[in-house]
Amino acid sequence: QVQLVESGGGLVQAGGSLRLSCAASGITSSINLMGWYRQAPGNQRELVAAITRSSVANSADSVKGRFTISRDNAKNTVYLQMNSLKPEDTAVYYCWVVTNWGKAYWGQGTQVTVSS
Secondary structure (H helix, E strand, O other), rough: OOEEEOOOOEEEOOOOOOOEEEEEOOHHHHHHEEEEEEEEOOOOEEEEEOOOOOEEEEEOOOOOOEEEEEOOOOEEEEEEEEEOOOOHOOEEEEEEEEEOOOOOOEOOOOOOOOOO
């Protein structure tokens, strides 16, 4: 089992920055992929960014150049640095990990609200 605890969401004005953190506990040695999804009201959950254990990262086109994903394997933590935030970035952000055997775990979600 893997447990995920997210932090760092909140309310920010357009153009501002936030940093999300997600700390994993449990069988953390089994974690391969870590990442962030988001879901805005009325929309499907979408992948924002993901990063492998060896720190190969990818992100959605909508956030490229503004969001940066990183991870600290020693701390079993993944981060999402969000800069130049836009109102359309408003959503609940979910931490997500996938283990070596393909099982996915989700965090409880953290609200990010960007005001115009």
